[in-house]
Amino acid sequence: MAVIIEVLNKQHKVIERHKFAQQQVAFGRAYDNDVILYDKHVCPHHASLQQDENGQWLLHDLSSMNGSFIEPREQVQQSQLLRSGQICWLGEQALRIYDDQHQVAPAQPFNRIEQKLLKLGHLGLIATLLLLVLLEEVFSLWLVLPDKQQAQWSRSLIDLPLMLLVLTLWPAALAMWSKLNQHEARFLPQLGITFCGIAVMALWQLLMTILNFSLDGAETVAWLRESGRLMLIVLLLTANFYLALQLTVPKKVMLATGLGLILSLQSMGLSLLFDDMRRMAPRFDHSLLPMSFYLNNPVSADEFAKASDELFNSTSAKRTDED
Numbered sequence: 001m002a003v004i005i006e007v008l009n010k011q012h013k014v015i016e017r018h019k020f021a022q023q024q025v026a027f028g029r030a031y032d033n034d035v036i037l038y039d040k041h042v043c044p045h046h047a048s049l050q051q052d053e054n055g056q057w058l059l060h061d062l063s064s065m066n067g068s069f070i071e072p073r074e075q076v077q078q079s080q081l082l083r084s085g086q087i088c089w090l091g092e093q094a095l096r097i098y099d100d101q102h103q104v105a106p107a108q109p110f111n112r113i114e115q116k117l118l119k120l121g122h123l124g125l126i127a128t129l130l131l132l133v134l135l136e137e138v139f140s141l142w143l144v145l146p147d148k149q150q151a152q153w154s155r156s157l158i159d160l161p162l163m164l165l166v167l168t169l170w171p172a173a174l175a176m177w178s179k180l181n182q183h184e185a186r187f188l189p190q191l192g193i194t195f196c197g198i199a200v201m202a203l204w205q206l207l208m209t210i211l212n213f214s215l216d217g218a219e220t221v222a223w224l225r226e227s228g229r230l231m232l233i234v235l236l237l238t239a240n241f242y243l244a245l246q247l248t249v250p251k252k253v254m255l256a257t258g259l260g261l262i263l264s265l266q267s268m269g270l271s272l273l274f275d276d277m278r279r280m281a282p283r284f285d286h287s288l289l290p291m292s293f294y295l296n297n298p299v300s301a302d303e304f305a306k307a308s309d310e311l312f313n314s315t316s317a318k319r320t321d322e323d
Contacts, residue, residue: 001055001099005035008094011181012087019100025049027090028062041066041091049082049097057082057097066091117243120192129195134160136202170194174244186243193243197236204228226264234260 003025007016018035026033030044037046043064050058060079061068068076069089082088084102088095119125137160171190179185208225215221237256245252 001051001101003049003051003057004098004100004102005049006096006098007035007037008087008096010094012094012096013181013183014096023051027095037090037093039091039093042093043091046090047076050079055099057099059088059097064091113242117193117239118186118189120196121186121188121190122192123188126188126192126195129192129199130164132199133164133195133202136199136206137163139206167194167198171240174240178244181246183244183246189243190240193236193239197232197239201229201232201236204232230260230264233263 002019002021005018005020005025006014007018009015020034022034025035026045026048027035027037027042028044028046029037029039029042033045043062043066045062046064047062047068048060050060052058058079059068059070059076059082061076068080068091070076070080070082071087073089074080076088082097084097084099086097088097168191171187171194174190175185175187205225208221208228211224212221234253234257237259238253241247241252241256242249245255247255
């Protein structure tokens with residue numbers, strides 16, 4: 001009966017897998033062992049695995065310095081019978097032992113959400129999203145900076161590559177975290193998800209700018225903008241965590257929601273602190289757009305003057321009646 005030995009990391013993830021048909025397997029740091037281990041707490045000849053006449057496997061400790069243990073951290077004095085699938089420790093190095101008759105879990109179908117998220121790692125799509133983000137930033141600069149401020153235009157354009165570099169740090173950190181936990185890094189899909197989220201948020205901001213211009217700065221637009229931004233941040237973080245973290249889906253959503261609330265707390269908190277921000281009333285907005293972006297029917301200067309005169313006369317008449 002063959003034996004399968006899995007070498008595990010600190011999180012009990014498999015980093016090596018060996019199969020032996022022999023009746024004795026030696027463990028240790030020395031190069032003449034069957035399974036060579038690298039942990040500094042493992043002796044050169046630490047332990048051995050032997051099969052008895054009944055086909056069962058026994059773990060023998062070879063008088064090692066730091067000992068051998070089996071689940072649940074029971075020390076092996078001389079030899080100990082192992083069950084298939086049981087974890088044992090040689091010093092600090094974890095191993096899992098199986099026999100070749102051990103039942104494996106059934107095959108899992110492809111995760112459709114994960115497969116779709118991985119498609120966002122296509123280089124052409126990332127380049128398109130990157131271009132979209134750059135165009136939105138340039139459009140935003142055009143809205144707020146007059147043509148005469150050429151120096152400020154230059155400084156703002158120089159900052160764009162720095163902004164993109166900062167945006168790549170988040171997917172890089174997620175990829176590094178996955179790699180440290182013995183999972184696929186998936187840097188390009190994480191980068192595509194991040195730029196996709198940034199591009200959608202940029203389009204949302206553009207839509208809110210047009211809506212704010214058309215509604216003459218109504219405060220409802222500000223609340224809608226902040227609520228939509230929070231929702232997009234939560235969706236972005238959920239997609240990032242879906243690929244990077246080995247947690248259940250509800251835990252990923254909860255973590256993304258909590259982090260999204262923290263990131264949005266500053267802008268939303270300021271809106272709650274000041275009374276004038278809570279009033280559902282028009283407010284002055286200095287941003288200007290071409291009239292083609294105006295969704296309402298524009299009013300001419302003569303019509304505006306006529307409506308103002310009518311309102312003034314009506315108010316004066318009411319005051320006269322009250323007196």
